[in-house]
Amino acid sequence: xxxxxxxxxxxxxxxxxxxxKIIQRGDLVAFPTETVYGLGANALSAKSxxxxxxxxxxxxxxxxxxxxxxxxxxYELAKGVNLRSKLLMDNFWxxxxxxxLEKSKKVPSITTGGLRTVxxxxxxxxxxxxxxxxxxxxxAAPSAxxxxxxxxxxxxxxxxxxxxxxxxxxxxxxxxxxxxxxxxDVSSQRAVLLRPGKISTEQIEKIIGKIDxxxxxxxxxxxKGQRGGQVxxxxxxxxxxxxxQGFVILIEESTNFWTQVRSILxxxxxxxxxxxxxxxxxxxxxxxxxxxxxxxxxAARNIFKIFREFDRKGVEVAIVQGISEKGLxxxxxxxxxxxxDKIEG
Ligand code: TXA
Ligand code: MG
Numbered sequence: 001x002x003x004x005x006x007x008x009x010x011x012x013x014x015x016x017x018x019x020x021k022i023i024q025r026g027d028l029v030a031f032p033t034e035t036v037y038g039l040g041a042n043a044l045s046a047k048s049x050x051x052x053x054x055x056x057x058x059x060x061x062x063x064x065x066x067x068x069x070x071x072x073x074x075y076e077l078a079k080g081v082n083l084r085s086k087l088l089m090d091n092f093w094x095x096x097x098x099x100x101l102e103k104s105k106k107v108p109s110i111t112t113g114g115l116r117t118v119x120x121x122x123x124x125x126x127x128x129x130x131x132x133x134x135x136x137x138x139x140a141a142p143s144a145x146x147x148x149x150x151x152x153x154x155x156x157x158x159x160x161x162x163x164x165x166x167x168x169x170x171x172x173x174x175x176x177x178x179x180x181x182x183x184x185d186v187s188s189q190r191a192v193l194l195r196p197g198k199i200s201t202e203q204i205e206k207i208i209g210k211i212d213x214x215x216x217x218x219x220x221x222x223x224k225g226q227r228g229g230q231v232x233x234x235x236x237x238x239x240x241x242x243x244x245q246g247f248v249i250l251i252e253e254s255t256n257f258w259t260q261v262r263s264i265l266x267x268x269x270x271x272x273x274x275x276x277x278x279x280x281x282x283x284x285x286x287x288x289x290x291x292x293x294x295x296x297x298x299a300a301r302n303i304f305k306i307f308r309e310f311d312r313k314g315v316e317v318a319i320v321q322g323i324s325e326k327g328l329x330x331x332x333x334x335x336x337x338x339x340x341d342k343i344e345g
Contacts, residue, residue: 004168005155011130015170020134022168023048028055030144030158031131032172033123035096035180035197036151036304037158038067038141039166040131043077046108049140053110055165058147063113064140065098065181066120069132077118077138079104084208085186091207094124096177096198100185111140117187127172143180144169148243149311150304150339153178157308178301179331184211196330198300243339244307246274246315250340252322254278261319274315276306278323288313292321296328303332307339 006015019029023040026048030039039056041048043066053060066077071089074081078101085099103118112118120138123129132139143151146161155171162169182197184204191211193201204211251260261275261284273287278299280291290306293299310318320336323329 001164001167003159003163003166005159005171006168007171008127009172011126016127016130016134019131019168019170020136023131023135023137023139026051028052028166028168029131030152030155030162030166030169031128031141032125032155032170032175033067033128033141034125034175035123035177036153036175037144037155038065038123038128038139039144039158039162040067040139040141042135043067043111043138043140044106044108045137046110049108049111052140052142055162056142056145056147058142060110061113062142063115063119064111064142065183066107066111066118067128067132067139067141068120068122069129070122073138074101074120077104077107077120078102080187084191087207088184088186088204089122092199092203093122094129095122096124096181097121097204098181098183098195100183100187100194102187117185119183121181125172125175127170131170150244150307151180153301153304157304160308174301176301177328178304179328179335182331185214196334198328198331200327200330243341244274244310244315244318246272246310246318248318248320248336248340250320250322250336254322254324257321258282264319268317271316272314274306274310274313274318276303276318276320278321288315292323292332296323296326296332299323299332300328303335 008015022029023042028041028051030037041052080102098119098121100117100119103112107118144158145152152158154174155169158169177198182199183195185192185194192214194214275287275289276292278292282289293302325333
């Protein structure tokens with residue numbers, strides 16, 4: 001299959017219609033959102049959604065997020081949308097918050113990986129919004145990477161993974177946030193944070209009060225590593241994710257980082273080593289050193305980009321300096337911990 005690339009800068013560009021038609025005829029379009037690029041298909045067509053799993057080589061039990069352009073679509077897709085969900089939508093949509101709700105019959109079971117719930121979000125990105133609107137259907141879209149690889153933050157990343165496997169890529173430039181949306185399960189009485197993202201726990205709690213943190217997110221659980229037998233609440237969370245090809249070592253405690261690096265390096269003498277640090281301008285003999293960024297925002301924008309750069313350079317061991325978990329820092333650390341493979345199913 002030849003992958004068509006549409007360069008689109010503004011949401012009124014008529015090329016959006018070409019992409020919308022591809023969705024309508026049941027095929028796949030990768031498109032930018034404010035978080036990462038998504039790989040979209042008509043969420044209501046089982047046949048179309050199946051193509052997403054095949055193109056990404058994604059396991060069928062890992063459910064997708066359904067993207068909407070207006071609130072009416074939520075009521076079509078979900079049941080039991082109560083005041084709490086409504087408050088969250090009013091405060092954070094359009095934007096990087098995904099809500100897990102009880103699904104309606106309209107949503108094919110393949111879209112939700114067989115679950116009785118459906119994950120929904122209304123993206124803030126103008127091109128994503130225009131695409132959903134013109135396609136006139138909700139769009140199921142996981143991140144537009146091959147399964148297990150870092151999420152794509154620009155069209156080139158998508159091309160690298162999916163060229164020849166999908167029909168179309170909308171090139172709308174680099175995404176601004178750089179890590180995936182916050183996922184909040186509001187399908188039962190206690191709201192549970194399933195994945196940290198740009199919308200923080202504090203922001204959510206200001207609106208709906210105390211929420212639970214899923215055990216796979218809690219720091220202690222990660223450090224100890226989860227043992228087999230535990231059912232992952234967000235099914236995607238049980239898989240190794242977001243990872244570069246190389247082996248990832250996360251040094252959680254960021255003080256003495258360079259001392260620790262010096263003690264680790266002799267063990268990897270014959271390997272290509274990459275280092276991700278929050279110290280600007282640092283060099284280290286024999287290693288590729290990348291600056292993660294001064295702020296949590298910059299770190300979020302850079303983390304997947306650097307993982308992908310390491311892959312291009314053939315980095316075999318990546319040593320990462322932990323950052324503070326304030327704001328987006330929590331999301332960045334969550335992704336790095338997963339890449340460091342601290343979670344088992
Ligand atoms: O920012 C984002 O959320 C991006 C953009 C494209 O919107 N999308 C994204 O999708 O990150 P994906 O598939 O890479 O991650 C979706 C996560 C998976 O871990 C999946 O298990 C979880 O959402 N998920 C989806 N439906 C769920 C459900 N019904 N219950 C619990 N978790 C669910
Ligand atoms: Mg993903």
